[in-house]
Amino acid sequence: MTQQLNKKWTQGMFSTEDWWSAWLGLFFFGLGLLSIWGLDIVGWIAKPKTWEWTNLMQDFSWHKLLKTSSTHYHSLHPLLSLFITYLVFAFLTGLGAYFQKLNVRKYLYGFTIIFFLTWLAWIAGHEAHLSAINAMVKKHNYFKEYNLSWGLQLGGGASYLLALIIGLVIGNFMKNFASKIKEAAKPEWFIKTGIVLLGIKLGMMTMKAAGFTYELALAGAAAAFVAYLLFWPIVYYIGRKYFKLNRSSAAVLSSGISICGVSASIATAGAIKAKPIIPIAVSSLILIFAMLELVALPPALTHLSPNEPIVNGAAMGMTVKTDGADAAAGAILDQLMISKHLKQTGEQWEEGWILSAALLTKIWIDIFIGIWSFVLAIIWVRNVDRKKDQEKIPKSEIWFRLPKFVMAYMLVWLIYLAIMYFFPEVVPSAKFGGHIVQGPYRKLMFMLTFLSIGVITDFSKLKGMGRLAILYALALFAIIAPLAYAVAYLFHHGMLPPVTK
Amino acid sequence: MKQTKLNPEIEELFTHPEPWENWESKLIIGSILLAIVGLTILGILINNFILK
Numbered sequence: 117m118t119q120q121l122n123k124k125w126t127q128g129m130f131s132t133e134d135w136w137s138a139w140l141g142l143f144f145f146g147l148g149l150l151s152i153w154g155l156d157i158v159g160w161i162a163k164p165k166t167w168e169w170t171n172l173m174q175d176f177s178w179h180k181l182l183k184t185s186s187t188h189y190h191s192l193h194p195l196l197s198l199f200i201t202y203l204v205f206a207f208l209t210g211l212g213a214y215f216q217k218l219n220v221r222k223y224l225y226g227f228t229i230i231f232f233l234t235w236l237a238w239i240a241g242h243e244a245h246l247s248a249i250n251a252m253v254k255k256h257n258y259f260k261e262y263n264l265s266w267g268l269q270l271g272g273g274a275s276y277l278l279a280l281i282i283g284l285v286i287g288n289f290m291k292n293f294a295s296k297i298k299e300a301a302k303p304e305w306f307i308k309t310g311i312v313l314l315g316i317k318l319g320m321m322t323m324k325a326a327g328f329t330y331e332l333a334l335a336g337a338a339a340a341f342v343a344y345l346l347f348w349p350i351v352y353y354i355g356r357k358y359f360k361l362n363r364s365s366a367a368v369l370s371s372g373i374s375i376c377g378v379s380a381s382i383a384t385a386g387a388i389k390a391k392p393i394i395p396i397a398v399s400s401l402i403l404i405f406a407m408l409e410l411v412a413l414p415p416a417l418t419h420l421s422p423n424e425p426i427v428n429g430a431a432m433g434m435t436v437k438t439d440g441a442d443a444a445a446g447a448i449l450d451q452l453m454i455s456k457h458l459k460q461t462g463e464q465w466e467e468g469w470i471l472s473a474a475l476l477t478k479i480w481i482d483i484f485i486g487i488w489s490f491v492l493a494i495i496w497v498r499n500v501d502r503k504k505d506q507e508k509i510p511k512s513e514i515w516f517r518l519p520k521f522v523m524a525y526m527l528v529w530l531i532y533l534a535i536m537y538f539f540p541e542v543v544p545s546a547k548f549g550g551h552i553v554q555g556p557y558r559k560l561m562f563m564l565t566f567l568s569i570g571v572i573t574d575f576s577k578l579k580g581m582g583r584l585a586i587l588y589a590l591a592l593f594a595i596i597a598p599l600a601y602a603v604a605y606l607f608h609h610g611m612l613p614p615v616t617k
Numbered sequence: 618m619k620q621t622k623l624n625p626e627i628e629e630l631f632t633h634p635e636p637w638e639n640w641e642s643k644l645i646i647g648s649i650l651l652a653i654v655g656l657t658i659l660g661i662l663i664n665n666f667i668l669k
Binding site: 334338341343345346348349350352356361362363495498499603606607608610611 | 633634635637638640641644645646648649651652655656659660662663664667668
């Protein structure tokens with residue numbers, strides 16, 4: 117406890133995953149911002165193109181599969197661009213792995229495999245039969261251009277699903293191989309970095325539609341506040357009364373299950389000094405169920421409520437645990453709903469708004485968990501540990517529990533707002549670099565997340581946790597999912613993303 | 618049929634449930650009341666100023 121009280125505010129700045137998400141995200145953001153001064157030092161990154169397999173077989177060329185992200189680097193061969201992308205990401209994340217005290221050699225070995233498998237999924241997912249939508253998208257109708265007779269029309273969702281499937285196959289059927297690359301399977305780190313970069317997208321979206329962005333942020337905050345205060349006590353009560361959990365277990369499970377996932381269960385366990393096994397067991401359940409939600413919820417919501425995209429996004433943010441799974445599910449939902457709406461109406465919603473709705477509710481919850489952990493710590497000291505520990509909980513604990521990647525996300529957004537209000541003349545050049553960083557850079561982090569999340573998901577871990585798993589499933593599907601949808605509906609109904617012109 | 622044996626560490630989660638105390642009731646009720654108040658006030662504000 118004394119050690120805890122003497123923590124410096126800078127503690128963990130170079131050694132935690134959370135801080136490294138912020139550093140990496142801000143570094144890429146800074147590189148992109150240099151476009152304000154006419155410098156393009158981000159455009160070398162590779163990005164996949166839509167292709168069709170018979171067309172490719174007739175005349176194979178890497179140029180049909182990949183390209184650089186900006187015209188300044190078009191002279192680079194696509195494979196060289198991909199190799200540079202690998203070197204830069206391996207170096208930067210390897211640096212982070214070193215400071216986080218991971219085994220760097222193992223990390224680089226695992227990262228190399230995960231990186232290239234991710235690209236395999238990303239390129240394969242752009243095959244026209246999987247991704248092309250029969251409508252004009254960014255001045256192209258690839259469905260017609262390739263003269264397709266059939267197609268799944270999944271848009272960008274196809275790549276995400278493929279990466280997830282590859283990861284799950286490795287995690288569940290190739291366990292020896294999975295254990296060899298696990299050092300680099302860091303979905304939370306990758307997605308948190310991706311979320312920081314999403315701050316750029318939110319900034320650019322604000323430049324286009326400031327009013328709607330603020331409305332979305334306010335509605336998300338209100339919904340998250342109400343939902344958390346409803347979910348936590350209900351799950352705690354059921355856990356204690358009907359599943360006979362002890363207090364610590366019920367509290368950790370409630371925090372983990374009700375909204376906030378792994379980080380919340382760890383934060384709560386720390387706040388109430390629960391035994392280490394409790395957050396570990398709860399975290400395994402959270403990860404496994406998050407995977408089920410990730411696979412089931414986006415298509416279910418797209419099918420059941422096709423006309424309420426923002427409600428669906430916000431409900432997703434409140435239902436899916438872990439930032440990684442939520443962002444991943446939000447990204448799939450975004451793509452599936454845009455594709456469905458486009459197919460049905462010929463009107464294309466702007467990409468990113470549904471995902472942002474999912475993330476904004478989640479981000480408010482992430483902020484809230486710092487405060488909630490603090491409240492729980494005080495309650496536990498006063499009521500549970502009062503006899504053995506009378507020490508005060510320092511207010512600095514709120515700082516330590518505040519997710520730093522969320523701060524970086526907000527900072528990036530605020531910098532874009534400042535540019536918009538104070539330097540409107542540089543907005544077009546700021547958008548140039550920002551567009552690349554929030555595009556291929558962010559999507560690469562998302563793709564790495566999907567593959568990694570699959571690699572570390574081992575469904576056999578559910579064995580022996582029957583009772584806990586039943587409580588989790590019951591709370592999730594019978595209480596949290598319907599309540600989340602109701603709260604999301606109350607605060608977001610009728611909101612629609614802007615339409616792409 | 619072979620019964621799955623509970624991991625002893627997981628079993629810890631279900632052992633020694635303490636008796637329900639008054640402060641727990643206050644925590645639960647307080648939280649739900651705050652949620653209802655929040656739902657009402659924020660709901661009215663969001664509906665009037667954002668969704669309409």
